[in-house]
Amino acid sequence: MLLYHVRIALKSLRRTPGLSAVILGGIALGIGVAALFSTVRHSMAKDPIPGKSDVLHWVRLDNWDPARAHPNVDGISPQLTYRDAMEIMKTDIPARQTAMFKANLYVFPDSKVARPKRTLIRLCFADFFPMFELPFKYGSGWDRKADQGPEPVVVLDEETNDLLFGGTNSVGKSVRIEDREFRVVGVLDTWRPSIKFYDITQNPIQPPEQVFMPFNFVRPMQIRTAGNTDGWKTSGGPGFEGFLASDHNWIQFWAELPDAATRQRYVDFLKAYVTEQKKAGRFPRPLRVEVTPVMAWMDSQGVTPPQVTAVWVVSLLFLAVCALNLMGLLLAKFLARAPEIGVRRALGASRRDVFVQHVVESELVGLLGGVLGVLLALGGVAVVNGWAKTAINRGDLFRFDGAMVLAAAGLSLAAGLVAGLYPAWRVCRIPPAVHLKLQ
Amino acid sequence: MLMMRDIRKVYRTDLIETHALSDFSLHVRTGEFVAVMGPSGSGKTTFLNVAGLLDTFDAGTYELDGKDVSRLSDDEMSRFRNRKIGFVFQSFNLIPDLDVFDNVDVPLRYRGLPASERKARIEKALEQVGLSSRARHLPSQLSGGQQQRVAIARVLAGDPRLILADEPTGNLDSLMTREILDLLEEINGRGTTIVMVTHSPECATRAHRQIHLLDGKVVDLDAPPSLARAPEAVPAVG
Numbered sequence A: 001m002l003l004y005h006v007r008i009a010l011k012s013l014r015r016t017p018g019l020s021a022v023i024l025g026g027i028a029l030g031i032g033v034a035a036l037f038s039t040v041r042h043s044m045a046k047d048p049i050p051g052k053s054d055v056l057h058w059v060r061l062d063n064w065d066p067a068r069a070h071p072n073v074d075g076i077s078p079q080l081t082y083r084d085a086m087e088i089m090k091t092d093i094p095a096r097q098t099a100m101f102k103a104n105l106y107v108f109p110d111s112k113v114a115r116p117k118r119t120l121i122r123l124c125f126a127d128f129f130p131m132f133e134l135p136f137k138y139g140s141g142w143d144r145k146a147d148q149g150p151e152p153v154v155v156l157d158e159e160t161n162d163l164l165f166g167g168t169n170s171v172g173k174s175v176r177i178e179d180r181e182f183r184v185v186g187v188l189d190t191w192r193p194s195i196k197f198y199d200i201t202q203n204p205i206q207p208p209e210q211v212f213m214p215f216n217f218v219r220p221m222q223i224r225t226a227g228n229t230d231g232w233k234t235s236g237g238p239g240f241e242g243f244l245a246s247d248h249n250w251i252q253f254w255a256e257l258p259d260a261a262t263r264q265r266y267v268d269f270l271k272a273y274v275t276e277q278k279k280a281g282r283f284p285r286p287l288r289v290e291v292t293p294v295m296a297w298m299d300s301q302g303v304t305p306p307q308v309t310a311v312w313v314v315s316l317l318f319l320a321v322c323a324l325n326l327m328g329l330l331l332a333k334f335l336a337r338a339p340e341i342g343v344r345r346a347l348g349a350s351r352r353d354v355f356v357q358h359v360v361e362s363e364l365v366g367l368l369g370g371v372l373g374v375l376l377a378l379g380g381v382a383v384v385n386g387w388a389k390t391a392i393n394r395g396d397l398f399r400f401d402g403a404m405v406l407a408a409a410g411l412s413l414a415a416g417l418v419a420g421l422y423p424a425w426r427v428c429r430i431p432p433a434v435h436l437k438l439q
Numbered sequence B: 001m002l003m004m005r006d007i008r009k010v011y012r013t014d015l016i017e018t019h020a021l022s023d024f025s026l027h028v029r030t031g032e033f034v035a036v037m038g039p040s041g042s043g044k045t046t047f048l049n050v051a052g053l054l055d056t057f058d059a060g061t062y063e064l065d066g067k068d069v070s071r072l073s074d075d076e077m078s079r080f081r082n083r084k085i086g087f088v089f090q091s092f093n094l095i096p097d098l099d100v101f102d103n104v105d106v107p108l109r110y111r112g113l114p115a116s117e118r119k120a121r122i123e124k125a126l127e128q129v130g131l132s133s134r135a136r137h138l139p140s141q142l143s144g145g146q147q148q149r150v151a152i153a154r155v156l157a158g159d160p161r162l163i164l165a166d167e168p169t170g171n172l173d174s175l176m177t178r179e180i181l182d183l184l185e186e187i188n189g190r191g192t193t194i195v196m197v198t199h200s201p202e203c204a205t206r207a208h209r210q211i212h213l214l215d216g217k218v219v220d221l222d223a224p225p226s227l228a229r230a231p232e233a234v235p236a237v238g
Helices: A002-015 A017-045 A082-088 A144-148 A158-165 A239-245 A260-279 A294-300 A306-336 A338-346 A351-392 A402-428 B044-051 B074-084 B100-111 B115-128 B144-158 B174-189
Strands: A056-061 A096-108 A117-124 A136-139 A153-156 A174-177 A180-188 A211-214 A252-256 A289-293 B002-012 B017-028 B033-037 B059-064 B085-089 B162-166 B193-197 B209-214 B217-221
Touching (some): A002 A017, A082 A096, A082 A260, A136 A158, A260 A289, A306 A402, A338 A351, B002 B044, B044 B059, B085 B144, B100 B115, B115 B144
Parallel strands (some): A153 A180
Antiparallel strands (some): A056 A252, A153 A211, A174 A180
């Protein structure tokens, strides 16, 4: 019977092509706008690493000014000092962990191919790659032994490998960074998370770094951060060694804690470390350590701007207005068909049959409008990505993925239902005898 | 087949009450062909709507095919209409988007019959009215007489016990009128009860008996004729 209702609904749409076009256009516009802004929000707010976001934890220690809290939204610096990060790295409680920061260094391609290029490089530990599930096209990340040396190894992103080696398998080849030669151990496959969730201390929609090298080169190469550095007092002494010994916060730190017991042990370890440091006159504020999972960390730092959420809500309200407008059009269309409904009732259709037939027609309108709306949304996403490509070199920032297809289908069905319930209820209440003479 | 006793139907507005049927009593036996006549406003259409379970009534009792239908729910009335009653209207009341086959299919769909049985019934009904070759034509591609034959095929496919015809020849010329009345007589001859509202005395003469309505009451009632088939008991008509 459902297929019969669908067939009748299609005939009904064909009967009034002009009105049907207006109805479908209206709902398509509503779905298109709602799907576009849902995509924008979804790209920013979705779980960037499903399955691991609960076990990856951002680590912070409150080493700030005793007179006032850190200006970050939750009153604690988002980063650690170098010396604390190095001490914490010594524990083996987490399954994996990494201290890291980004730097801006010169990479030297073959002089016949290109000029030296300032390149964003992430200095991290070997655990970084399995922790964040980076995909490899060639080779792999380096091992923990390479962290200790440190061994001169690097991982390149696909684009850099294209630039330096024409896209060939460059594992084992050499690349010069600043004044040192490094051996390529891995080349990443395409990896462009919408949100750079592993480091949101600066612009969270920046693309990932292009080169990854062992963290411990920070000291021999005296590498400075290209990210934020914050501090509340002058300390540490002169020169680069003084900077490393200072209480300035500039290192990001992640720990993979697979279960609650490990997490608790890790928190206890951090508290013991801070307590120990307090005895040496550091950490003057009340003891506070924060170990925060990915989604909570992103939420707390406002990765999804409230304006994006506000526009998304407005787009849903716009869809609701479209659905209400559609309700009026469907009511007029259905009531104009009252004589036919009278005939069907005379021939044995129950109120339920009439109601279902018209709800099916409304849902069909919703779904067809949804298909058109998705096409509109895809066009809109392409336009927004075009803008992002120009403004921040992120042409793939917003993605209309499978989840958004499901969301658009859900919105379409919901809009069809909202628009169709009342008109369907009205026409199923029409007394069958009233319109029979008018047919 | 149809037994109405003291039926009252009143249409009310804020200002006025219209007694469409008052103390209306009628008995139609199984297998009868009855013509209902009367001037405009006499209650013919109201009677037909009540008889066809398309409208409710305010007082009285109504038995249809041996069942008291006075207190049926809307769903039960729909099911009863679908299985027991066939309608033939003056303006044919075919659904314009559906071709002949699908129009005849409508009541069978609501009965939930399997596709193979529906197809067999539709083909047989169209053959009976001589429109097998027009199964995929739209109503707009047919003459008035053909459209009315499609409406009759729709009734035949459902195999009802009672046919209610509301001026079935009102929109037809004399030739077509004869064809349709012949068809109705043939159907009645197979045992289906027919109640036909008509303005035309010529059409009414084709019925076994005529009933005249005025101001919502039966004012002139022919004696029930003797029928070819075994007649059922004839209760007094109140």
